[in-house]
Amino acid sequence: MTLAEKRKLGSVLVVGAGVAGIQASLDMANSGFYVHLVDRSPSVGGIMAQLDKTFPTNDCAMCVISPFLVEVGRHLNIHVIPCSELERLDGEKGDFKATIVNHPRYIDTEKCTGCGQCRQVCPVVAINEFNCGLDLRKATYIPYPQAVPLAYAIDRNACIGCGMCEKVCLAGAVTYDDKTKITELEVGSVILAPGGEMYDPKEADSWSYSHPNVVTSLEFERILSASGPYRGHLMRPYDREEPEKIAWLQCVGSRDINRAKNSHCSSVCCMYAIKQTMIAKEHSAHELDTAIFYMDMRTYGKDFDKYYSRAKEERGVRFIRSRVHSIEPVENGNLRLRYVKESGESVEEIFNMVVLSVGFKPSSGVETIAKKLGLTLNEQHFFRTGDIRPVATSRDGVYVCGVSHGPKDIPQSVMEASAAASVATSDLSSARWSATRTPQLPPETDFSKMVPRIGVFVCNCGINIGGVADVPAIREYAKTLPHVVHVEDNLFTCSQDTQERMKQVIREKNINRVVVASCSPRTHEPLFQETIREAGLNKYLFEMANIRDQNTWVHKNNPDLATAKAKDLVRMAVAKAEYIEPLHQVKLDVKPAVLIVGGGVAGMEAALGAAEQGFQAYLVEKTDTLGGMAHQLRKTWQGEDIPAYLERLIKDVTNHSKIQIFLNTKPVHFTGTIGSFTTTLNDIHTGNPNGIIEHGAAILATGGREYRPEGYQYGNRPDVMTHLDLDQAMKDTPATVMNADTIVFIQCVGSRNSDRPYCSRVCCTHTLKNAIELKKIKPGMNIFVMYRDVRSYGFRESLYQEARALGVHFIRFDPENPPQMNIAENNILTITVTDHILQRPIVISPDLVVLAAAVLPNENKELFELFKVPVNAEGFLVEAHAKLRPVDFGSEGLFLAGLAHYPKSIDESIAQARAAVSRAVTIVSKDGIMVGGVVAAVNPDRCAVCCTCVRACPYGIPFIGNEGHAVIQQAECHGCGVCVSECPGKAITLQHFTDQQLIAKTRALFYQPAMNE
């Protein structure tokens, strides 16, 4: 068989269902592939589900991830396979056979409704791993309330086999005789996202981790969490007292080759420790003293330095630069830390509690998978990946993302997940939509102008509702409500058989509005909407009354009042149902093309990615050459050759039949909505039109540049240069550099100051790399690095170790007292800096000074205004969500990549560009986009063109159209309702939540039969 004839499969396998695995699965399933998502644990979510808040926005982690969990759980083209592992992988890229081991769960996920009866009767307790062992759970358990799949599991290690759960399970889901099974899956490619684990501080005894008041950072997350062991009440485990002083010790199990044998930096601990100090202060009723003991504060990400400053300056968090050796338990459950201040003074301090900021290690699955699949690991036992192909493993067709190939934060994991999704499917594009399923639905019945005929289904939810409230009474009450033509109660309204019955009843009784009184719409509304749609009803002809989560669960001790409240809730739902209208979504055509603005590495990778996926790419560049900043770079941090890569990339982009390149061009006009945009391109010099293109999505990769420093005699002397100048000199005239006997590198020139309060992320690595290279060529050279914090995050820490081993001198300075440059009369240059160890100024006479200059975004005000994309105070583009939508803009159909987003290394730019492709392909791979539904609609007659909606919309969607009234595009509206509540002319309505519907609902709430009858 030739290569071309080889079979390409339209399904893919994702191993690991943490946030990275979830993102990769959603991207691929939404762009035409059938996804098998395997995870060892009983549910998806990974470590993110355990977090309390996320930095730097302090958003609730569960609130952010929960919609993603629900989408994965309900996606027609994602097959979630919990309690399972990848055993072997045969075949090759495009046509693999994956062998999966399915461990027994002892509860059938298909039958389990998640009612929780089994847990209530289970007599056995076991350690609750989800809460890090800080409390107990039953042997029959669900890891956390939002878990997907929403099904219980039995921990057979703890289970005593009493059979109680089987007896009470009304759904018949308990299967004690469940056995390990082997299944085989045929997939075209594999993405590995097994994630990481936290370092276990038990491995060394100097941290006294056996003491209850010494907790790991993940344990502290659970302590802070409202769903955690203490319900969010800040207490220390030893005596449940509220602590008044807490210390955080950084780099526990990271940057430690002595006790932990982990040389890498874990990349996230500085930020999460800062977050925990701030959140802990919020949770504390009294003044809480928090201190972070650290070596370098590595707040290198977007808005991270501002977060750090806020903690230090506004919240009074103490930052103490000292690595504490050991924790000494003293009386009353307190802990003594001894540390040395920067002045050299030794101090003892007592804390009520100590948090160990534990680092990442690869998940235990990484090594197993690597062995089974024949993949290479790096020195730290993570999957080995390169810089130029950042998500490819050593085996063709197998890709990685997330922490399993290096410590990283959530947005970086999510970006890589999308990148992996796009790379993993680019060879399978011929099989797109070949393995996916589409629902077969009957046509919708037209009920317009018909009297409402409402059917009410009251759920017992096992005994969750029926065990508290009087369900038969609620049922009989519902029969008395206006327009109700059918009422029944079910054991489980969500069970398969009830769904079938519901469809039958709808048809038989001509029901045209359905009310279900059961659990939460968050988990179940889509299911019921699907069911009524299958019976020919528009899915919006549905209303739900939450009589479980908001009633019987919280009023267990008041059954009578719970019954009364359930009646109120049902009456309200029926009242609204009377006025609900069918909403029809409209299908908009999609132009299968992507516009990419910016021809640097990010732009070219994006264009190539889109073209490899089979879509037309238009690559627009304002200069006359492709390549951008990368032309000035020599090697990646791992030593890969950038010029050779760049040459190959330019060639590939130029020769690809699906890429059209526009040089010397800028977009001048841009209209349309997601799936169908039109952009006019002009020649940048002549102003003449270059073309009008139609595209379904756009990616902005407008790049950045190096700051030209002011001060330090930069520009006046040949012996003062920036990093890029040095790189250029090393290429062109290496002798001028190598003649130097002493070189000084000054870090943070133009970064982390009041003008640019951000870290430029790449400069520390750049300095380390150049210092090592120089030292290797000329070992006798004196190299001094003057720094504030060395931010060699992740595996880049190995460069720091190497530089130190080679004898590079590192001198730390404070921002208040930066290195001073003096030029003597004889033109001799000296640098004076206060050494933090000697605590006195030292003078160095270098032959060369290298300034680690900041990275600035390119200024593109007009362009950004044209695309209506937001820019932050520093000029970087602002993504839709700092954590889970790192390459999307708030406006649908627009994406970003590269330095325009934030300073980043070339491997990170490549990953982000590929991620943007993945997100864009979820749009352009479809033949149409459904728009409408629960969105805002403007009544032009009432519009006073006051601009209130324009200003109030959090997504920047409304505008005042040429027609003379506000316009809100259905395709772009998120349906949040803010404009509706703000509009002073009452010109805007949120469909499905109209005034009429909500007023009917509130009137029903206050309806008092005694007064009216």
Next chain:
Amino acid sequence: MIVADRKPLVEIQEMVANSRKILVIGCKGCVTVCNVGGLKEAEILASSLRIGRNKNGKPMEIDETVLERQCDPEYIAQLKDKVGNYDAVISMACGVGPQFLSEAYPEQKFFPAVNTKFFGGAVQHGIWEERCAGCGTCVIHHYDGLCPIARCSKSLQHGPCGGSSKGKCEIANDVVCIWDLIVRKKMEQGRLDDLRLFQPAKDWRTARDGGPRRSIREELAS
């Protein structure tokens, strides 16, 4: 636009304390744009009054409507069949509204629901500032687009006065000294010498000082 503030609820309640049937009329002009007297605000006021009366055990009937503008007789005329049926009619327009209404329907009692404040604009959502004093003789061009008549507490034509301190006016530290801004802008633009130009005493007859004003456009009026 004309910027107004809603009167305190208690004041409006007192105005209509003895009325049993009330109509609230919003205006779709300036007061809608400054979020004080559009349909939404009219409905909110009506609801508030209704709740207040129900609480006090003196329920009443209250309706709400909105006119395109309350400063044109044609729109006022649209209320012809309505106004007679109420004990009280509350206008949510600027001071023009209740007067046009009273002139058109002399039998009916009208009440203002807003305090009309100034001519200005929204500097951001929810914040409006005065920009024009309606003095009748515009001199903005002398001051690079910054009006000292409306924005200087003393309407000085040759400022600043001794009460200017660190960019703020002496009357309150949240009031910007416009003269500080004018001088700075002139300096930035290299036009400071413009301020040497003598401005004669302002003729205030075109402002309110000349008595009530009218504007006649003969080509339109004839």
